Amino acid sequence: MPHDLLIRNVRPMAGPATDVLVRDGKIAVVGHRLSPVAGMMVEEGGGDLLLPGLVEAHTHLDKSLLGQPWYTNTVGPRLLDKIDNERLNKRRLGMDPYQQSFRQTVQSSRLGSTHIRSHVDVDTDHGMWGVEGIMQMRQDCHDIIDVEIVAFPQSGLLRRPGTLALMHEAMKLGAEIVGGLDPCAIDRDPKGHLDAVFGLCQTYGKALDIHLHEPGEMGAFSTDLIIERTRALGMRGKVTISHAFCLGSPDRDLIDPLIEQLAELDIAIMTTGPASRPAPPVKKLLAAGIRVCSGSDGIRDTWGPYGNGDMLERAMFVGLRNNFRRDDEMALAFDVVTGEGAKVMELAGYGIAVGCNADLLIVPGESVADAIVSRSPLRRVIKRGQVVARNGVSILKAP
């Protein structure tokens, strides 16, 4: 049940101070010296920034080890080492998808995210364990966040027979997006992999969000095959390529024609701003009109120890990776973790204008760039018009 809420003395996007009246979970009025009616909640902004809720557009809620004893990582260097290590140890480590995703979701929410797109593992060892756990969690966490599920064949789609049938099952169960992974490097059958995932999209009328770690020429080849299918199947605006390291290649003759077609077909790009890999050039993609979102990827999991779900920190990583220094550049990094993410997730009513859903973040700072570089813990998070976290403490307690 959404509350009516008067937020006083906040600075939307670091603009002049104002008041914001929230009614039925939506922004009803923005103006000066609004008066509360009897019984209305009042939140004193104290001159803090008012920002739209952060959009966590790429994570793996079922992988986190948050709240578990420290995991000593001794895993080998290849992508397949990490994939196999995780699949073989999930149950042993007690990585219950409901519990772990709940922990990460509360963590994300209390740091300001109001929307999550989560890839969820679908494999022959675990079946629907992940998807079912996340679906239960998102029901229980509905008050604090919206979660979208990508059915994700992490261990490969074709190299492990039976996985495709499970992908069908996941889509029937309620996954909203079809996932995929490195058609050349992991499944070693780009035509087979891409025909399968695009086929799933066609069968269930859903969008695609495919992991593509493949670098350079190989990644460009896979991108080209994705473009070809997106065009042929009329899936303009319905495809996201996550990571897309290949777009960080310095070979402009290879990359520029791809960027042109990505723009034409409105194919979105997700980048974490990875420091150790080539990365998509965010400013160039945005200038071409391509939607660019970001995400935490795995947080504190068997893949690596990093991450905390803070999408303001993620904006910093995107900024650092793209050598953003000027305030107008920092604004691009902020867009990536807010409005651009909302466009990728096709969120209706996102923003801080009248009529938008009251999914908001109140945080101290002098400017939008300051919010990113200072990352104050004194955040207040509003979801559906209700304050759901204050100074790092959520209204929900994870199991």
Add this chain to the structure above:
Amino acid sequence: MPHDLLIRNVRPMAGPATDVLVRDGKIAVVGHRLSPVAGMMVEEGGGDLLLPGLVEAHTHLDKSLLGQPWYTNTVGPRLLDKIDNERLNKRRLGMDPYQQSFRQTVQSSRLGSTHIRSHVDVDTDHGMWGVEGIMQMRQDCHDIIDVEIVAFPQSGLLRRPGTLALMHEAMKLGAEIVGGLDPCAIDRDPKGHLDAVFGLCQTYGKALDIHLHEPGEMGAFSTDLIIERTRALGMRGKVTISHAFCLGSPDRDLIDPLIEQLAELDIAIMTTGPASRPAPPVKKLLAAGIRVCSGSDGIRDTWGPYGNGDMLERAMFVGLRNNFRRDDEMALAFDVVTGEGAKVMELAGYGIAVGCNADLLIVPGESVADAIVSRSPLRRVIKRGQVVARNGVSILKAP
């Protein structure tokens, strides 16, 4: 006046819990169930990690805008744009070196650093303003930190006549290290620049720490010239190359012979773990026996908005840049911000063994890697045997 201090129930380097007795500013005893004598201070560790004080081996204390109104950055893209913008605006922006360095030093100390090497601008517009300010500051901050000064010709040594004379003046005034900068790219006279800075080293019997942003072949050429002079002048172990982006070149035929000679001449490397530039391969350098340190570089200055002086966060950046994921790799990132930094700065008595200086950090965490990725604000910092910061609050207040 150093205090006697009993630190109870801490885990040195995440090992078994123990007590540590500090006497006259040095670690006197490490053992179980030590008893305080009358009047001795007692610090209850509560099972937290005990780590050596963090080493900030590359920063610019005179550049920070900490505590100033937000600086809206609209600076051009070239290195020279940033250099000129800063020099022309320093006084206008109120960047008093004493005040600003004091602010950053307190910030560094409260986050766990116990030693700082700071480059300090020497140029014809500001003369000794920077060096004098930092020297006054380090006297006033002596209780909480040790600061080493590098005389740094930020605006170029030869391209701005009069700068070399000021470098002499800075060394006479008390700078401990000779600095330098991009012999090709900035001064456009590699022989002239390097002869001048090595000449300063010879005249004053001091070590060299030279900024080298030059990429690829150009940077390799400058590195080769530095190696040549280090060898010819018998300066083994007395040279640090900061940034050394060229060592991140993928051309092994270019880089491997350089690494071999850097090791032979014990030339140290400083890397910030830069996400947007090629970076020295930390694991490979350490394996070759090369000392590798790190630093925050500029914090919240006219060059860019990032940074907070947290050397645990810097270890994270080094880890992310080098794709460190395993615990044994995270230990390397930790070494870089502690023991390796101490070796570069030639700190006597550094460490957490009996007899070492009691320059320590107490921080919650399950493992060393956890300290890096969690970066708890609940830190206690000990300098010369005295608790100088607790939960982010320093015993000193910056002006």
